[in-house]
Amino acid sequence: MKKVRIGVLVSGRGSNLQAVIDNIELGLLAAEIAVVISDQADAYSLERAKNHNIPAVHISAKGYKGKRDAYDALLVQELQKRGVELVCLAGFMRIITPVLIAAFPHRILNIHPSLLPAFPGLHVQKKALEHGVKFSGCTVHFVDEGMDTGPIIIQAVVPILDNDTEESLSTRILQQEHKIYSRAIQLFAEGRLKVESNRVSVIGGLTESNAFLINP
Ligand code: GRF
Numbered sequence: 001m002k003k004v005r006i007g008v009l010v011s012g013r014g015s016n017l018q019a020v021i022d023n024i025e026l027g028l029l030a031a032e033i034a035v036v037i038s039d040q041a042d043a044y045s046l047e048r049a050k051n052h053n054i055p056a057v058h059i060s061a062k063g064y065k066g067k068r069d070a071y072d073a074l075l076v077q078e079l080q081k082r083g084v085e086l087v088c089l090a091g092f093m094r095i096i097t098p099v100l101i102a103a104f105p106h107r108i109l110n111i112h113p114s115l116l117p118a119f120p121g122l123h124v125q126k127k128a129l130e131h132g133v134k135f136s137g138c139t140v141h142f143v144d145e146g147m148d149t150g151p152i153i154i155q156a157v158v159p160i161l162d163n164d165t166e167e168s169l170s171t172r173i174l175q176q177e178h179k180i181y182s183r184a185i186q187l188f189a190e191g192r193l194k195v196e197s198n199r200v201s202v203i204g205g206l207t208e209s210n211a212f213l214i215n216p
Contacts, residue, residue: 059078
């Protein structure tokens, strides 16, 4: 099977990046990471990439305050140069602009640690606890011009326990992130994601494992 060439955009520790690397190396994911790009020079994600001989590039945002378009044009240039077909945001802490979106229409994925559309933005595990919801989880979605909006591909549900803290909940959600991000990338690689308006369907039908997951 042809491998999809992905570019992963990161800012920090990169545990989702690591899960994708591991699944590729295990032969579970028909993808090849063409480049990992960080806006932060000291992101541990860059080390992870180097440890696996994956091109790791730091593109500094210095001097690009208020010039998001210009910064994204640098990203597009680097991604296109590397022959990237699918862009995966994995803890990339910048708001992306139409410049990037137009260059990769329906070809940018994001992972978010809540059941969207509930709790977009930051500190979402804390917000879920404060709100008292009984279930949270994570979502992989195509990126559009909104903040954590865009057609949803897959979600995993994580029940919230009475004694949960922000940390314990984040840890359990992260475990599921590591599973569903690779699953979504694999569905993309297989050409099985069909987007119609805001709905994503899986060509060949849904199975429980690619429709939803409920995890204790
Ligand atoms: C994850 O919780 C992801 O959902 C969010 O940012 C965090 C990144 O974590 N978008 P990591 O860098 O992949 O460990």
